[in-house]
Amino acid sequence: xxxxSIINGAERMDGSGETMEVRNPYSGDLVAEMxxxxxxxxxxxxxxxxxxxxxxxxxxxxYERSDILRRASDLLxxxxxxxxxxxxxEAGKPIKHSRAEIKRSIQVLRFSSELSKHMxxxxxxxxxxxxxxxxxxxxxxxxxxVIGAITPFNFPLNLSLxxxxxxxxxxxxxxxxPAEKTPVSxxxxxxxxxxxxxxxxxxxxxxxxGKVAGSTLVPHKDVPKITFTGSLTVGxxxxxxxxxxxxxxxxxxxxxxIVFEDADIDDAIERxxxxxxxxxxxxxxxxxxxxxxxxxxxxxxxxxxxxxxxxEIGDPLGEETDFGPMIDEDAAKRIxxxxxxARNEGATIETGGDRKGTMxxxxxxTNVKKDMKVVKEEAFAPIVTLMPFKTEEEAVANTNDSIYxxxxxxxxxxxxxxxxxxxxxxxxxxxxxxxSVYRQDNYPYGGVKLSGLGxxxxxxxxxxxxxxxxxxVRL
Ligand code: ADP
Numbered sequence: 298x299x300x301x302s303i304i305n306g307a308e309r310m311d312g313s314g315e316t317m318e319v320r321n322p323y324s325g326d327l328v329a330e331m332x333x334x335x336x337x338x339x340x341x342x343x344x345x346x347x348x349x350x351x352x353x354x355x356x357x358x359x360y361e362r363s364d365i366l367r368r369a370s371d372l373l374x375x376x377x378x379x380x381x382x383x384x385x386x387e388a389g390k391p392i393k394h395s396r397a398e399i400k401r402s403i404q405v406l407r408f409s410s411e412l413s414k415h416m417x418x419x420x421x422x423x424x425x426x427x428x429x430x431x432x433x434x435x436x437x438x439x440x441x442x443v444i445g446a447i448t449p450f451n452f453p454l455n456l457s458l459x460x461x462x463x464x465x466x467x468x469x470x471x472x473x474x475p476a477e478k479t480p481v482s483x484x485x486x487x488x489x490x491x492x493x494x495x496x497x498x499x500x501x502x503x504x505x506x507g508k509v510a511g512s513t514l515v516p517h518k519d520v521p522k523i524t525f526t527g528s529l530t531v532g533x534x535x536x537x538x539x540x541x542x543x544x545x546x547x548x549x550x551x552x553x554x555i556v557f558e559d560a561d562i563d564d565a566i567e568r569x570x571x572x573x574x575x576x577x578x579x580x581x582x583x584x585x586x587x588x589x590x591x592x593x594x595x596x597x598x599x600x601x602x603x604x605x606x607x608x609e610i611g612d613p614l615g616e617e618t619d620f621g622p623m624i625d626e627d628a629a630k631r632i633x634x635x636x637x638x639a640r641n642e643g644a645t646i647e648t649g650g651d652r653k654g655t656m657x658x659x660x661x662x663t664n665v666k667k668d669m670k671v672v673k674e675e676a677f678a679p680i681v682t683l684m685p686f687k688t689e690e691e692a693v694a695n696t697n698d699s700i701y702x703x704x705x706x707x708x709x710x711x712x713x714x715x716x717x718x719x720x721x722x723x724x725x726x727x728x729x730x731x732x733s734v735y736r737q738d739n740y741p742y743g744g745v746k747l748s749g750l751g752x753x754x755x756x757x758x759x760x761x762x763x764x765x766x767x768x769x770v771r772l
Contacts, residue, residue: 300484301332302504304342305349306497312338312504319481322389322622322655323613329387329481334505339472339513342501346443346470347519349498354440354468357496362466363413369462369493370406373399376489380454380482382614387479388450389655390576391618402455405738408755409462416467416759423769433770438763440468441543445514445523447507447535450624451579453479454486456547459738460524461486461500463758472520473502474510476527478624507531515539522762526581529675529747536750545751545761547743549675550703551585552733553696555718557689558590560708562597564730570604572706572732573681574659577623581748582704582733585676587683588692594685598663601683602648605659622655623678629657632678636660639671649679667698675701689714697723703744706732725749 302309313335319328334342373380377399384395421434446460457475464471475483487502503514515523515538523539525532526547536544554572556565572584589597613621623629633652639662640646649660660680665672672682686692696705704726707718719727725744728735736742743752751761 298329298481299332300329300480300504302334302338302342303484303487303491303502304338304498305345305501306491309334309338317477319387319478321386322624326386328383331480331484331504334503334509336509336513339503339505339509342472342503343443343514343517343519345498346472346501349496350440350442350470353496354470354499357468359414359416359468362468363410365490365493365495366406366410366413366462366466369490369495370403370410372489372493373403373406377403380485383482383485384453384479385613387481388453389613389622389624391613391621392616393618394576395613398452398455401738402458405455405458405755406462408739409466412463412755412759413466416763418765431772433772435768437766437768438467438760439766441521441762441764442469443472443520444469444762445472445474445510445517445520447474447510447514447523447525447527448476448483449527450476450478451576451581453482455738456526457483457486459753459755459758460526463755464524464762465495465499466755467759467762469762470499471501472514473500474505474514475502477506480504511535511538524758524762532749543761545743545753545758546749547581547753548701548747548749549581549677550701550744550748551673551675551699552582552701552704552706553586553588553699554584554706554733555686555692555696555708556587556589556593556597557692557707557709557711557714558592559710560593560730561710562593562600565708566597566600566604568706568732568735569601569681570608572734574605574608574620574679575734577621577657578679578681579624579628579677580734582736583677584681584706584733586672586696587681588686588695589683590692591685591687594683598647598683602661605648605661608659610656610658620659620679623657624655626655628678629655632657632676632680635670635676635678636662636680639665639669642666642669644669644671647683667695673699689718693718693721697721700746701744701748702746703748704728704733704736704742706735725752
């Protein structure tokens with residue numbers, strides 16, 4: 298399969314002439330060959346998106362945007378198996394999890410279709426202010442123009458749709474720059490939107506390196522907004538070059554989960570195995586730090602190791618597979634080094650620690666110190682650390698001792714404690730009796746501290762992709 302950028306409805310094999318291979322991280326099989334866009338093609342795409350905003354999107358009524366998004370969701374539902382399979386092949390995500398991702402993506406399109414009809418503003422009581430008599434004031438929400446959407450490999454479809462669908466719902470046009478590792482689902486998505494009747498130029502897919510996006514898209518004068526999901530390192534670079542533009546940043550975390558002694562331990566274990574090892578921990582809200590209250594620590598550890606060892610490991614395309622490879626060998630080697638470093642500093646590897654090619658086995662680490670990389674930095678890998686604690690205050694203080702603050706999970710049956718802890722955690726979101734990894738697509742999702750800027754979740758993303766415009770009348 299050969300794929301290329303799609304600009305103004307046309308596939309652009311010209312690009313820079315350079316190509317890149319997309320390979321299945323498990324088998325090494327060739328999935329596709331993509332032609333990369335250079336700076337010139339990116340410029341052309343941006344100019345086309347600018348024109349499409351002026352000539353097409355500004356005139357398109359909300360009911361039409363809504364219909365297109367609804368058709369896209371129906372088409373994705375019809376083709377869900379095809380999309381799930383490609384995500385499994387290009388990202389190495391177990392097919393069960395890939396299917397779940399596509400189901401969520403369908404919903405994101407449906408929420409966007411519905412909300413495109415509800416971009417309401419407000420009428421202000423102008424006479425509340427001195428000299429305001431005989432005046433009327435209203436606030437409208439208006440689209441911003443060309444939105445630059447830069448996305449990562451880990452949820453190649455759903456995290457892309459969290460940007461593209463609200464952008465279209467709000468009446469913008471989009472330059473879509475997917476991750477180099479997972480361009481095939483992105484390409485299929487652009488085609489799907491064409492089939493759903495989205496006019497040419499409203500969604501321009503630019504398959505390029507991060508470098509081209511960074512030098513051309515991010516600082517471009519005709520792109521008023523960049524929405525990015527990815528690593529803190531790249532997020533910082535983008536923030537620095539974006540200058541005065543608005544940016545939404547969904548970055549990482551070393552997500553904490555707290556298990557109190559009164560929790561339903563078996564239930565917590567089931568959820569936390571998935572939270573730590575689902576898609577090999579390559580999830581922004583993957584459980585990386587688990588704080589367990591002293592009295593139940595030994596029981597938790599024993600059962601947690603057992604449950605982890607029961608994961609079905611293998612080919613992402615296998616129906617029974619729970620756990621597959623990492624995205625590439627470099628990622629797996631990097632995390633293995635972190636684990637070795639922790640071991641040399643006195644940590645105990647309770648299970649895992651080994652690697653074969655891209656496969657890093659599920660790894661549980663105890664006897665850690667808070668300044669070890671495996672605790673303090675974002676692992677984005679199938680490793681998790683377990684730490685005992687005595688008091689609630691200690692658990693809260695340890696949890697907050699991080700540069701990140703995205704989502705946390707708290708397991709307890711004590712409702713007062715649950716709310717108290719939720720209030721005291723420095724996080725964008727807190728789940729009670731659910732793990733940090735759980736997310737629904739209709740609530741505000743995003744981080745505090747270095748986990749990000751702004752929020753996603755269709756309604757909230759639409760707010761970030763529109764401007765408020767005040768219109769006043771002197772009667
Ligand atoms: P991940 O490895 O999780 O995909 P990255 O932060 O490395 O996270 O990449 C996320 C996205 O950012 C990708 O689409 C990548 O191509 C893009 N990217 C990488 N470097 C830059 C950059 N300097 N400017 C803009 N985008 C970049």
